[in-house]
Each structure stands twice: as structure tokens, then as C-alpha cells.
Amino acid sequence: MSNNVITISREFGSGGRTIALAVAERLGYNFYDKALVERIAEESGYSKDFVERRGEDATSTSSFLFNLSRSGSGGYDGVAGISDKLYVIQHNIIKQLPEEGSCVIVGRCADYILKDYENALHVFIYADMQFKVNRIVKLYGERDVAPEKRLEEKDKKRKVYYKNYTGRIWGMSENYDVSLNSGKLGIDRCADIIVELAQR
């Protein structure tokens, strides 16, 4: 019998990572968030910091630069070239994770990469703006940029990244098995639902 995999995609500030960690702990599954970044760094030779910056929340790969360098002649090792290389490495690692044990994987297009893996449960966590604003201010403190703007910018990057590598629309129900509004249902209840579904 093959291992179980739970992929958790999440809006920034929705508590998706917290839910993912709680689920992994309760089920005794491997947890891949920072651990995935470390693996990608190891296999690519880039630093963890670099991998993180060029990942799904990429701040240096605007969609404009992205498209420009993809459509332009040559320069494949430019901005998009590096992102593409990292994506391939990430893709190969994620494909392999289920063989190493049951696991919970946060973000990084894992829902798409493992869409054909039979024992997978694909989850999307989101919340209303006010819930997310309260949460990130509490967790990360105030910044120069308004929390609404921080949230929008972060998710916009994830959307672009996801669309670019999967061709899908980030947050469309059909990409996942379950989508949960953590602001409405609460973080604990979301974790409960996922654990219950995984145990069946």
C-alpha cells in the first residue's frame, strides 16, 4: 500500500501553513515546507535564501520580467531560466516525496505535480481579508506597507507562479479535493476536517 500525501495550497495569512503543520503532527506525517526549500537548495547548489526568494513568492521575478526573458531570444539563463531550473528540481523532488513516507507538502504547485498520485488529498486554504490582516499583523507585526497590500502582492505572485507552471488558475475549486475558508471555519476545525478525511 502506498503512502498518503496531503498537499496544502494557501493564501498568505490564511493560516494554511499552521494547519498543514498541525495535520502533519497529528497524523505523524513528514512535513515539507522549509524542508523542501532545503532539499531544493541542496540539489540545485543555490542557497536556501536564494531558493526561497525565487520560489512561489518570488519577489525578483515579476511577471513582466518573467515573460520578457521567456519570450526574448537567448538569455535563457536569465531570470526565468533560473526559475525554470529550480522548478524542474522542485518538481522532481516533490514527485519522489511520497516514496519516502506519508507527508504533508505546503505550496509549490505540489497539488499539480501530484495530481495523478492516487493516495493524495489536495487542499486549498483561504480566508477573508480581515482575518488575514489581523493574522499577519499579529504574527509578523506592522510594516511600512499596509497589510492589505502585503497580502495582495504575495498572493498575486503565487497566482502568477502557479499559472506559469501549471496553466491553471490558482484557487479554482476544481484543482483541489477540498477548499476551506479558515476565517469562517477556524484553523482548528480546518485541521480536524483534513485529518478526518486523511484517516478514511
Added chain:
Amino acid sequence: MSNNVITISREFGSGGRTIALAVAERLGYNFYDKALVERIAEESGYSKDFVERRGEDATSTSSFLFNLSRSGSGGYDGVAGISDKLYVIQHNIIKQLPEEGSCVIVGRCADYILKDYENALHVFIYADMQFKVNRIVKLYGERDVAPEKRLEEKDKKRKVYYKNYTGRIWGMSENYDVSLNSGKLGIDRCADIIVELAQR
């Protein structure tokens, strides 16, 4: 304390209506599917059959005709004019339903119309194509048109109808509190999750 409302939007063939009915029965809630069509017919003066045909699965209101009659001068009582009138009546009835008791409402933009109603749980049910094909062939039998085509056409109409009246994208997780893949989780399990959430 105000009444509870569960709105259930669903892809054709996903079993969303069956789930909605099971939930209503288990919770002892009013169930609005055909009953809503009857109310709209009563208040509008049109026949049930007419209301059904001009509703969310409208077969006579193609998006082309729709836009044409909306953008053209005059002719407001044409194709779109009637749909718009029916929508207003439907909107007013749906707004009023929670006052009459806890209820489950299927489709008809109820998620949007009641988006600000506090005691509401908004659900979206969908499934993979094969599950839906098997289900509609079993329930409604074979037709001249291939089941895949029937499914696509029906949902396309719902998408256009929803977009037109709500400005939202049908099936986007953020429109709902919970989105469930009935093909993956099973119809009974979906009903269980909704009942559990409503009872808390």
C-alpha cells in the same frame, strides 16, 4: 437567534442536489430547489417550466443573445429583460428565505445573494468528469449528445449566468466557505462534512 442557511452551488452531475437534499433532511431544514422555482413562478406570473428554462441552466439565453439584447438600444423586455426581471424576483425571494426558517438552497446565485447573511454556510460541490459522466448516464440515461458535451454545456450556462449577475467567477474557492470534490470524497462524506459544520 437567526436561522441557519446553507447554500449549495454545484456542477451538473456532481451530486450536489442529492447532497443538499440529504443535508436538509438530516438537519430538518427547508429545502429550496424546485420549491424555489415554484415561488418564482408564483410571484412572476410565468409558468414553472418557463422559469426553469430561463434560470441558471437557461437554454434559450445564449451569452451572445444575452449581451446583444443588453447592449442594444430598446428591447429591454427581450431575452435579457425577462431574465433580469426573473433574477430580481429570485433575488428578493432568496433574501427573504432565512426569515422563514433554517434552509438549504440549491444554486441560483444564493451564495452571492446571501453573502452578507451571518449564519450562512456557502458550499460548492464539483467532481471529475468521469464521475459526473457515470452519474448522469446512470440517472438520466443515454442521449443523442455525448455526456461530456451535456455536462460542459450545462456548466457553461451556469458560469455565464453567475458571472452576469454576480460579477464573480463560478467555482472560485473564495466565493464559498467549503468546496468539496464529491467524486473523490463520496456523496455521503460530503453530506457528513456539511452537516457537521452546520451543527457547530
